[in-house]
Every structure is written in C-alpha cells, then in structure tokens.
Amino acid sequence: MFVEALLTGITLGGMYALVAMGLTLQYGVARIMNLSYGEILVAAAFAVFWLFTAAGLSPLLGLVLIVPAALLVSWLIYRILLLPLVQRAKTRDALEVDSILATFGLLFVVQGIMLVLFGGAYYSYSFLAIPVNVFGVTIAANRLLALAFAAVIGLALYLGLTRTRAGTALRAVAVDPVAAQLVAIDVRAAAAIAFALGGALVASGGVLVSMFLTFNANIGVVFTMKALIIVIMGGVGNMLGALVAGLILGLTETFVATWIDPGLTLAATYTIFLIILLVRPQGLFGRSGR
Amino acid sequence: MTRRFRILAAALAVGFAGTLSLVASNQALAQDKIKIGYAISKTGPNAGGANITQIPNYQLWVKELNDKGGLMIGGKRVPVEVIEYDDRSNSEEAVRAVERLITQDKVDLLLPPWGTGLNLAVGPVFNKYGYPQLTFSAVTDQAPALVKRWPNSFWFLGTSVQYIDALVDLLSKQQKAGKINGTVAMISVADGFGIDLSKAARDGLTKAGFKLAMDKSYPIGTQDMSPLISEAQRSGADTFIAFSYPPDTVAINDQSKVASFAPKVMFTGVGTGFPLFPQRFGANAEGIMSLGGWDPNNAGTVEYRKRHVAMHSRDPDYWGSQLGYVSLQMLEQAVERVGKIDRAAIIKELQTGTFDTVLGKIKLVDNMPPKGTYAYIGQWQNGMFTGVAPAGANMKDMVIPKPAWK
Numbered sequence: 001m002f003v004e005a006l007l008t009g010i011t012l013g014g015m016y017a018l019v020a021m022g023l024t025l026q027y028g029v030a031r032i033m034n035l036s037y038g039e040i041l042v043a044a045a046f047a048v049f050w051l052f053t054a055a056g057l058s059p060l061l062g063l064v065l066i067v068p069a070a071l072l073v074s075w076l077i078y079r080i081l082l083l084p085l086v087q088r089a090k091t092r093d094a095l096e097v098d099s100i101l102a103t104f105g106l107l108f109v110v111q112g113i114m115l116v117l118f119g120g121a122y123y124s125y126s127f128l129a130i131p132v133n134v135f136g137v138t139i140a141a142n143r144l145l146a147l148a149f150a151a152v153i154g155l156a157l158y159l160g161l162t163r164t165r166a167g168t169a170l171r172a173v174a175v176d177p178v179a180a181q182l183v184a185i186d187v188r189a190a191a192a193i194a195f196a197l198g199g200a201l202v203a204s205g206g207v208l209v210s211m212f213l214t215f216n217a218n219i220g221v222v223f224t225m226k227a228l229i230i231v232i233m234g235g236v237g238n239m240l241g242a243l244v245a246g247l248i249l250g251l252t253e254t255f256v257a258t259w260i261d262p263g264l265t266l267a268a269t270y271t272i273f274l275i276i277l278l279v280r281p282q283g284l285f286g287r288s289g290r
Numbered sequence: 291m292t293r294r295f296r297i298l299a300a301a302l303a304v305g306f307a308g309t310l311s312l313v314a315s316n317q318a319l320a321q322d323k324i325k326i327g328y329a330i331s332k333t334g335p336n337a338g339g340a341n342i343t344q345i346p347n348y349q350l351w352v353k354e355l356n357d358k359g360g361l362m363i364g365g366k367r368v369p370v371e372v373i374e375y376d377d378r379s380n381s382e383e384a385v386r387a388v389e390r391l392i393t394q395d396k397v398d399l400l401l402p403p404w405g406t407g408l409n410l411a412v413g414p415v416f417n418k419y420g421y422p423q424l425t426f427s428a429v430t431d432q433a434p435a436l437v438k439r440w441p442n443s444f445w446f447l448g449t450s451v452q453y454i455d456a457l458v459d460l461l462s463k464q465q466k467a468g469k470i471n472g473t474v475a476m477i478s479v480a481d482g483f484g485i486d487l488s489k490a491a492r493d494g495l496t497k498a499g500f501k502l503a504m505d506k507s508y509p510i511g512t513q514d515m516s517p518l519i520s521e522a523q524r525s526g527a528d529t530f531i532a533f534s535y536p537p538d539t540v541a542i543n544d545q546s547k548v549a550s551f552a553p554k555v556m557f558t559g560v561g562t563g564f565p566l567f568p569q570r571f572g573a574n575a576e577g578i579m580s581l582g583g584w585d586p587n588n589a590g591t592v593e594y595r596k597r598h599v600a601m602h603s604r605d606p607d608y609w610g611s612q613l614g615y616v617s618l619q620m621l622e623q624a625v626e627r628v629g630k631i632d633r634a635a636i637i638k639e640l641q642t643g644t645f646d647t648v649l650g651k652i653k654l655v656d657n658m659p660p661k662g663t664y665a666y667i668g669q670w671q672n673g674m675f676t677g678v679a680p681a682g683a684n685m686k687d688m689v690i691p692k693p694a695w696k
Contacts, residue, residue: 001520004520005517008514008516008517012514111333115332115333119341120331120332120333120337120338120340120341121338121341121342121566122338122342122536122537122540122561122564122566123566124537124540124566124570125570126544126570126571129544129547129548130548131548131549131550138548138549138550139516139548140544140545140548212513212541212544213513213537213541214513214536214537214540214541214566215537216337216338216341217333217337218333218334218335218337218338218379219537222511253514254514254516254517257508257517257518258517258520258521261506262477262506262507262508262509262512262517262518263480263506263507263508263509265508265509265512266509
C-alpha cells in the first residue's frame with residue numbers, strides 16, 4: 001500500500017511539475033507573470049485533441065508539431081505584446097504589474113477563441129490508457145509518460161541552465177537584468193527566448209495531460225493556480241525547485257487521500273504552501289536560476 | 291494613472307453605448323416580437339454542463355419556433371427574439387442578469403440558468419416578478435418545499451431522494467437474488483450535487499440493510515482518483531457508487547479500467563450520460579450506470595435526438611436534455627393556450643394542464659413530473675443509455691454483473 005501510494009504520488013507530482021516548469025521560466029527569467037499560462041496549456045490540449053480525433057494523428061506526433069508552434073507563438077506574443085511593456089517598465093515591480101494586466105487580457109482572448117472554436121463542453125479522449133506494472137503497482141502508461149517527460153525536461157533544463165554558456169546568460173538575466181547587460185548579454189533576446197521556451201514547455205504539458213484529464217475551454221485557471229503555487233514553493237525561476245515542489249505536492253495529496261481523508265487534499269496542499277512561505281519565503285531552492 | 295483612467299472611462303463609455311443601443315432596438319421591436327431572455331454559464335466551471343444539457347436545447351427550441359413563424363398568440367404567429375447573458379457561473383452575476391432581463395430588457399418569458407445552485411439563487415427574482423421558472427438541471431430535496439414558497443417554480447429533475455429510492459430498490463432486488471453482496475463503496479464530490487445525493491444514499495442504503503464499507507468525499511476539481519479506487523478495490527464491495535461531476539466521472543472510469551477494478555455494479559455521476567462518454571469509452575461503457583436514462587422504444591425521444599443531432603452534430607445528454615426539451619414544449623403550449631403573455635395564467639396552466647411532449651402526455655404533480663414519466667436510473671446497454679428504474683413498463687432489466695473492462 002505504501003509503495004502504491006508512493007508511486008501514484010510521484011506520477012501525480014510529475015504531472016504538477018510538468019505543468020509548472022514553463023511558468024517558472026516565464027516568471028523567473030523573462031519576468032512575465034503570465035496569467036494566461038493555463039489557457040495556453042488548454043489550447044495545446046485542444047490542438048492535440050483536434051489532431052487526434054479529426055486527423056487521426058497520434059498525440060506523440062502532435063507533440064512534435066504543437067511544441068515548436070507554441071515556441072513560435074510565445075516568442076511572437078513576447079515580441080509584439082510584452083516587449084513594449086518591458087521597454088517602458090522602470091522597475092521589476094512595474095513590469096510585474098503591467099504583465100499581470102496584459103496577460104489577464106490575453107487570458108480572455110485565448111479563452112474566447114477556444115470557446116468560439118470548441119464551445120464550453122467537456123472534451124476527453126483515450127490514448128495510452130494501458131496499465132503498466134511498476135513494482136507490483138498498476139499505473140496508466142500515459143501518466144508514466146508525463147512523469148518521464150517532467151523528469152527529462154526538468155533535468156535537461158537544469159543542466160542546460162547551469163552547464164552551458166547560453167544557460168548561464170539566462171540565469172544572469174534572472175538574477176540581475178541590468179548587470180547582465182554590462183557583460184554583453186542581450187537581455188531582451190534572452191528574456192524572449194526564456195518566455196518562448198516557457199510557452200513550449202507549457203504546450204508539452206498540455207499535450208501530455210490531455211491524454212488523461214478531461215478539459216474544457218474554462219479550465220485553464222486551475223492549471224495557472226497550481227503552477228503558481230509550485231513555482232513559488234520551488235523558488236521562482238528554479239527548474240529543479242519546480243520539479244521537487246511538484247513532487248512534494250503530488251505525494252502529499254496522495255498520502256493524505258490514502259491515509260487521512262481525500263476531502264483534505266486541498267487543505268494539505270495549502271498548509272504545505274503556507275509553511276514553506278513562512279519558513280522559506282524565497283522558495284525551497286531560493287529565488288532564481290540555480 | 292491618468293492615462294489608465296482615460297482608457298477605463300472610454301471602455302465604460304463604449305459598454306454603456308452598447309447597452310443603450312440594445313435597449314433601443316428592443317423597444318422598437320416590442321410590438322411584433324416575443325422576447326425570451328436567459329442568463330446562462332457560458333464561461334466558468336458551470337459552462338461544461340450548460341453547454342451540453344441546456345444551451346443546445348434553447349437553441350433548438352427557438353430555431354424550431356421561428357421556423358414555424360413563432361409562438362401562436364391571439365391567432366397569429368409572433369416571432370421569438372432571444373436575449374442571452376453570460377452569468378460566468380457566478381450566482382450574483384446570474385441574479386443581476388435576470389433582474390436586468392426583467393426590468394431593463396423587459397422580456398416576456400425567462401428560461402432558467404444551469405445547475406442547482408444558480409437556480410436556487412435566481413429563484414427569488416423569478417418569484418418576485420412572477421415569471422415561470424422551469425428548471426431541468428437542478429436536483430434538490432427542497433423542491434417540494436420550494437414549490438410551496440415559489441409556486442412559479444417547476445423542478446423537472448425532482449429530488450435526490452427519488453433517485454436514491456430507485457437505486458436502492460434496484461440494488462436490494464439484486465442482493466435478494468444473490469447477485470451482489472451487501473457491501474457498498476461510495477465516493478462523492480464535495481459540492482452541492484455530491485453532498486445531497488450521498489446523504490440521501492447513506493440513509494437509503496443503511497435503511498435497506500447495506501453496509502457502507504467506504505464513504506469518502508473529495509474536493510471539486512480532483513482528477514486523480516487512484517487512491518480512492520484502490521481503497522474501493524480493497525473494500526470488498528460488489529457495488530461502487532460515485533456521485534461525481536463530468537471530469538471526475540471520466541477519470542474514475544478511466545482509472546478503474548487501468549486498475550482492472552470491475553465491481554459488479556458500477557455507478558458514476560454526472561457525465562456518464564453525456565455524449566462524450568460512449569465516445570471516450572466505446573464498448574467499455576457497457577453496463578455502467580448513472581442518473582437518468584432513455585426508453586429506447588420511445589419514438590418521441592428518438593425523433594428529438596435526431597433533430598438535436600441534426601442541429602448540433604452531437605447527441606443530447608441522457609438525463610436532463612430530454613426533460614429540458616419537454617419543459618420548453620410545455621412552456622410553448624401553455625403560452626399558446628393562454629393566448630397572451632399573462633404570466634400568472636401561464637403558470638396556472640403549467641400547474642394544471644396536460645401537455646403533449648416527446649415523452650408522451652405529461653401532467654405535473656406539485657410542479658414536478660410524476661414518477662414513471664422518465665427514468666431515474668439508467669445503464670449503458672448496447673450503446674444506448676437505457677432507463678432501468680423505477681420499475682415500470684418502459685424500463686429494461688438491469689445487466690449484472692457489469693462486463694469486464696476490455
């Protein structure tokens with residue numbers, strides 16, 4: 001029973017981490033508090049649903065199409081919509097407020113488009129819902145896949161950010177955008193890349209969770225909230241922090257549901273969030289980039 | 291700051307101008323049109339349900355009316371005009387929108403919002419202005435008491451107790467026949483629907499001698515059901531009941547399949563009767579039970595389904611949809627019999643008249659369709675969500691045990 005709860009918790013946590021990683025890049029490095037984050041995730045889910053049901057394309061192939069598309073769209077959003085805000089913002093706080101307002105508007109635009117195209121009804125499809133036996137516990141293959149993706153993306157980005165020159169530049173922007181310019185880092189380009197990468201990540205999250213979650217055009221905010229909690233818990237801009245915080249949330253929810261009461265999962269989540277905010281306000285792994 | 295203020299002022303001005311033009315156009319047309327208004331959840335958490343059970347019915351009914359030339363009033367057909375607002379799944383917003391429909395748009399008739407919560411919220415407004423409120427997405431045990439307080443309110447889905455009585459009856463019969471053991475595992479979503487039905491089920495099942503080996507609730511929005519399903523699996527219950535909402539309904543069935551959890555009786559909540567369900571589960575839907583259900587031999591509902599599919603390219607849901615259409619047919623006939631927009635007379639006619647509907651002839655009892663009008667409990671059988679209870683001529687036998695997952 002313990003192994004079962006542990007593995008279920010890890011898969012759930014992996015999904016949470018996957019959903020949160022894009023936001024930590026967008027918020028931590030590009031400094032855009034993206035409130036339309038969940039909507040982009042749901043848009044990717046709709047895109048893959050459409051590819052799967054109308055064109056018969058496997059969601060895994062869909063991933064190959066949707067992720068680059070999301071990268072491009074996010075980059076365009078940054079260049080066209082957000083760059084003017086970045087240019088006129090005097091301080092980080094001012095940018096945060098402006099980006100919240102702008103992306104709040106974007107939320108309704110994306111949601112509106114989805115409502116027009118798909119209506120408000122629930123959507124769901126079945127893909128890779130096959131039982132896989134792991135240490136005697138049965139888990140759905142699609143959930144394992146999401147966990148694997150979260151782990152791979154989390155580690156790859158962590159290594160990329162810490163071990164490569166480009167990654168170091170991104171972290172420098174996260175730590176101090178003004179000083180980063182002094183060492184010849186193109187801050188605007190770096191921030192645009194970080195925002196676009198975040199968009200690609202959230203799209204991959206959307207594709208993967210659409211394999212096992214039921215969604216509709218209005219569900220985006222649920223993901224934004226969850227991602228926000230994980231990002232703040234893990235430390236803003238910290239990939240490894242997002243992974244660990246996601247796993248902590250997933251494990252907590254599963255343990256509480258298994259041994260205490262499923263009705264208390266939300267309470268437990270927010271208790272942990274509160275404790276971390278009180279004890280380590282900068283997040284588990286500190287503010288940015290590491 | 292001043293710039294932002296200017297933008298805000300401009301936005302307000304635009305919104306205001308839009309409102310004025312809407313009102314003006316309505317007044318110009320008031321003589322030769324019947325205005326029907328509704329506030330419904332086009333966005334927010336209720337939108338999923340509203341978009342399946344309610345909005346398609348409104349659109350279908352209005353289109354059919356206007357294709358005929360409109361409502362027959364005083365010997366001539368008067369076209370119908372619709373005014374629609376989004377209540378954003380918010381009860382204050384719904385109340386405001388309904389008041390606005392009545393006082394500013396001066397609609398002749400109102401259609402109800404979606405869900406138990408919002409219908410209860412707007413009930414006082416409908417009552418205060420004397421508009422008939424024909425709800426068909428609200429289940430509440432307060433319905434009989436509400437009818438006394440608000441005689442203008444009609445509750446086509448009835449009370450939670452009526453569903454539970456039918457379900458417990460069905461299960462008791464199976465237990466007596468030795469088909470299932472006396473143990474039941476039950477889970478419910480911690481929201482109006484789940485709380486109401488699980489409470490009624492707790493009482494009903496215990497009274498009938500069943501043992502509740504598991505009785506847990508989970509927060510709304512939960513889509514990871516594995517811990518609950520493994521507990522139900524361990525409980526040794528032959529009967530698994532979940533009073534769930536659509537996303538959790540899909541997750542419960544999906545994860546039960548992965549865990550090879552196949553109880554002899556599997557009952558899940560809202561969403562089981564949605565067109566999404568057979569699409570998603572195909573042959574695996576077979577044997578799964580829920581609220582609602584259709585009589586496959588009823589020509590009226592078969593015809594209704596055809597028209598629904600022709601207009602919306604998807605099936606209606608198998609619980610509230612047909613009753614929604616029935617309620618609209620009754621409203622139409624009541625108005626035409628009264629022959630003018632006299633809302634008190636229309637309410638009176640709805641309470642006492644007999645109406646010709648897709649479900650056959652219906653006469654309401656205490657503002658609710660009497661037992662036997664439609665199925666309370668249904669089961670997927672041969673690709674159709676078929677009514678199996680309460681016992682009656684138009685009900686099929688329940689298939690037990692549920693076939694194994696494929």
